[in-house]
Amino acid sequence: MNQLVINADLGHRTISRHIYGHFAEHLGRCIYDGIWVGEESPIPNTRGIRNDVVQALRAINIPNLRWPGGCYADAYHWRDGIGPKAQRPRTINFHWGNVVEDNSFGTHEFMDLCDQLGCEPYICGNVGSGSPREMAEWVEYLTFDGDSTLANLRRANGRAEPWKIRFWGIGNENWGCGGCMKPEHYADLYRQFQVYVRNYGGNKIMKIASGMGGPYIYGTEVLMRDVFKVLGPRAIDALCLHYYVFMRDTDFSATEFGEEQWFIVLQKALAIEDSLKEHIAIMDYYDPGQHVGLIVDEWGTWYSPEPGTNPAFLYQQNTLRDALVAGLTLHIFHRYCDRVRMANLAQTVNVLQAPILTQGEKIVLTPTYHVFEMFKGHQDATLLPLELKAADYTFNGQTIPAVSASASRNAAGDILLTLCNLNPTAAQTITCELRGVQAASVSGRILTAPTMTAHNTFEQPDAVRPAPFHGAQIVDGRLAIDLPARSVVALTIR
Numbered sequence: 001m002n003q004l005v006i007n008a009d010l011g012h013r014t015i016s017r018h019i020y021g022h023f024a025e026h027l028g029r030c031i032y033d034g035i036w037v038g039e040e041s042p043i044p045n046t047r048g049i050r051n052d053v054v055q056a057l058r059a060i061n062i063p064n065l066r067w068p069g070g071c072y073a074d075a076y077h078w079r080d081g082i083g084p085k086a087q088r089p090r091t092i093n094f095h096w097g098n099v100v101e102d103n104s105f106g107t108h109e110f111m112d113l114c115d116q117l118g119c120e121p122y123i124c125g126n127v128g129s130g131s132p133r134e135m136a137e138w139v140e141y142l143t144f145d146g147d148s149t150l151a152n153l154r155r156a157n158g159r160a161e162p163w164k165i166r167f168w169g170i171g172n173e174n175w176g177c178g179g180c181m182k183p184e185h186y187a188d189l190y191r192q193f194q195v196y197v198r199n200y201g202g203n204k205i206m207k208i209a210s211g212m213g214g215p216y217i218y219g220t221e222v223l224m225r226d227v228f229k230v231l232g233p234r235a236i237d238a239l240c241l242h243y244y245v246f247m248r249d250t251d252f253s254a255t256e257f258g259e260e261q262w263f264i265v266l267q268k269a270l271a272i273e274d275s276l277k278e279h280i281a282i283m284d285y286y287d288p289g290q291h292v293g294l295i296v297d298e299w300g301t302w303y304s305p306e307p308g309t310n311p312a313f314l315y316q317q318n319t320l321r322d323a324l325v326a327g328l329t330l331h332i333f334h335r336y337c338d339r340v341r342m343a344n345l346a347q348t349v350n351v352l353q354a355p356i357l358t359q360g361e362k363i364v365l366t367p368t369y370h371v372f373e374m375f376k377g378h379q380d381a382t383l384l385p386l387e388l389k390a391a392d393y394t395f396n397g398q399t400i401p402a403v404s405a406s407a408s409r410n411a412a413g414d415i416l417l418t419l420c421n422l423n424p425t426a427a428q429t430i431t432c433e434l435r436g437v438q439a440a441s442v443s444g445r446i447l448t449a450p451t452m453t454a455h456n457t458f459e460q461p462d463a464v465r466p467a468p469f470h471g472a473q474i475v476d477g478r479l480a481i482d483l484p485a486r487s488v489v490a491l492t493i494r
């Protein structure tokens with residue numbers, strides 16, 4: 001038995017819609033094939049960008065998109081991706097399989113993509129192999145409205161008005177693929193680079209420092225101590241954390257697994273909360289006023305690549321297990337929404353925990369996609385505090401909570417309660433007390449399937465998709481919920 005109390009009258013924190021952000025890198029078939037097919041392609045497109053992918057991402061209210069990497073960001077030189085396509089240089093994408101990059105998708109194409117998606121761009125600039133001048137000039141090219149040579153070059157390349165850009169990353173994983181730097185060295189470089197990231201006209205940039213991976217907290221300590229404490233809030237608005245459920249070294253398959261691998265993946269996904277707590281504790285020490293945000297701008301599952309595919313392309317399938325990972329991770333982000341103001345699932349199409357897979361003109365929406373769709377009502381809603389006493393889910397002597405839950409109230413007053421049952425074999429009954437609200441109706445949808453490994457393929461694209469849910473009733477002002485095994489449920493309470 002699980003017991004839940006929702007304090008519907010106590011919420012005061014907003015779940016930023018930017019927690020529901022995405023990430024598209026020049027990696028494998030994410031940009032090329034997945035997003036960009038070119039104007040001449042028989043695949044329906046608008047100025048070279050796939051219509052089906054845009055439509056799918058608009059349907060989940062994509063709030064922001066991070067680009068061009070990842071590791072690729074610190075190898076990317078923005079001038080390679082502007083001007084007539086035939087004259088753009090051919091470069092080597094050495095991080096991701098040494099494929100030749102023709103730079104046909106560059107700054108203008110990315111900004112057009114964001115316009116078509118109706119989302120905010122999040123650009124990650126190059127620290128590892130770039131210079132402060134290169135970064136300063138990219139910002140000027142994009143956002144300056146006056147009569148400078150670079151603003152005029154932008155106009156000559158077809159864009160008269162400056163773009164608005166809020167989110168600007170200063171390097172990526174500079175402890176690793178972004179330059180193998182010691183935290184102190186990166187902090188010094190960050191201090192230098194951020195000076196040259198300027199605001200022009202009405203544009204106001206949020207400066208985002210590249211942070212640490214998973215449990216490594218020392219980089220956060222150094223950034224808070226040597227940047228925020230010394231230079232103050234004008235120098236840094238956020239720092240990043242990357243958290244993967246990284247199973248590649250252990251040769252975990254995305255689709256062939258039993259309960260042991262199901263359990264381990266969910267257990268590792270839940271452990272993101274420990275990482276958040278550790279990084280936030282350091283941030284709270286230096287910044288009790290919460291100026292600096294924590295941005296989890298890469299997260300998701302990382303399995304062995306799909307057999308028969310290029311291992312450097314990180315293509316993997318996506319099952320009901322990934323839906324559970326997505327659901328419980330988003331719930332955790334909600335809980336820390338004071339600090340966690342943005343997050344980006346890795347990656348948007350055809351790479352890692354992708355919400356969308358493509359094959360030629362075909363498209364598949366994965367179980368992860370459906371979670372983002374079912375949860376979209378949480379975007380910019382008020383987080384409702386809840387208390388959950390969850391039953392145990394024990395496997396091989398290890399225990400995790402069987403149920404994960406989160407609730408929010410939107411501007412119209414409706415409550416969205418989302419629930420995950422992590423137990424793959426046992427249904428959960430939940431009694432839910434609703435404090436501060438008189439519930440008149442409840443309706444919902446469920447994402448589940450007959451097996452843990454269920455997934456959508458190009459032949460069977462709807463094997464896992466949301467269906468109406470009838471397992472929740474209001475009884476004497478309380479909610480009684482029967483949550484089927486291995487499921488994600490979204491309830492609207494009015």
Ligand code: AHR
Pocket residue numbers: 025069070071072172173298346347352
């Ligand atoms: O998302 C794939 C890679 O993972 C990114 O390029 C890098 O930042 C991280 O290590």
